[in-house]
Amino acid sequence: EVLLVESGGGLVQPGGSLRLSCAASGFTFSNYWMTWVRQAPGKGLEWVTNIKEDGSDRSYIDSVKGRFTISRDNAKNSVYLQMNSLRVEDTAVYYCTTDVGYQDYADWGQGTLVTVSS
Amino acid sequence: DVVLTQSPLSLPVTLGQAASISCRSSQSLVHSNGNTYLHWFHQRPGQSPRRLIYQVSKRGSGVPDRFSGSGSGTDFTLKISRVEAEDVGVYYCNQGTHWPTFGGGTKVEIK
Numbered sequence: 001e002v003l004l005v006e007s008g009g010g011l012v013q014p015g016g017s018l019r020l021s022c023a024a025s026g027f028t029f030s031n032y033w034m035t036w037v038r039q040a041p042g043k044g045l046e047w048v049t050n051i052k053e054d055g056s057d058r059s060y061i062d063s064v065k066g067r068f069t070i071s072r073d074n075a076k077n078s079v080y081l082q083m084n085s086l087r088v089e090d091t092a093v094y095y096c097t098t099d100v101g102y103q104d105y106a107d108w109g110q111g112t113l114v115t116v117s118s
Numbered sequence: 119d120v121v122l123t124q125s126p127l128s129l130p131v132t133l134g135q136a137a138s139i140s141c142r143s144s145q146s147l148v149h150s151n152g153n154t155y156l157h158w159f160h161q162r163p164g165q166s167p168r169r170l171i172y173q174v175s176k177r178g179s180g181v182p183d184r185f186s187g188s189g190s191g192t193d194f195t196l197k198i199s200r201v202e203a204e205d206v207g208v209y210y211c212n213q214g215t216h217w218p219t220f221g222g223g224t225k226v227e228i229k
Binding site for chain 2: 037044045046047050095100101102103104105106107108109110111
């Protein structure tokens, strides 16, 4: 059974930083792109960033470029999201997902809530 | 960016009746490789999203056969043949043919 467990969310002031983690199990992690999708309170889903199987390719939505960094450690079956210079509008539940090809998010974690507020 | 427009925004349905959700794209979703990367997700209240349909019409693992997807080019439809209580929540389409985007969602509720 595929399991994705996010952690690292919390309350942070504007301009602050957080590092999210996603621990994966139940599948061959190194064979899959991984994606972070977020959902602001009461809003829809928004693709944020993804990373190739070997970490050699990454993409970001424009609003987080230069502030967020996605990385992965295939030895630890984990993907990370380093979030710097956080803004109020980054407040959301952040989901870790597998991407089995062309944004087909077959599996989702339970999400971790990031709240940016003073 | 490709805009996906879902309709209706809200869909009250009667248990056992059929339901249909539309997802229209601002550009063709046919990839240069000939495939169409339009997918559907369901999010129950308080839960994470779950994939239902991938590549227009392929049902995901464990998805009941009352769910079906159809369409081509820019117009796509998700149909529920007989709505059950567990089908409430918000349904989203997304596309992976171009830079990834999601539709705004359709909220399904029981009358």
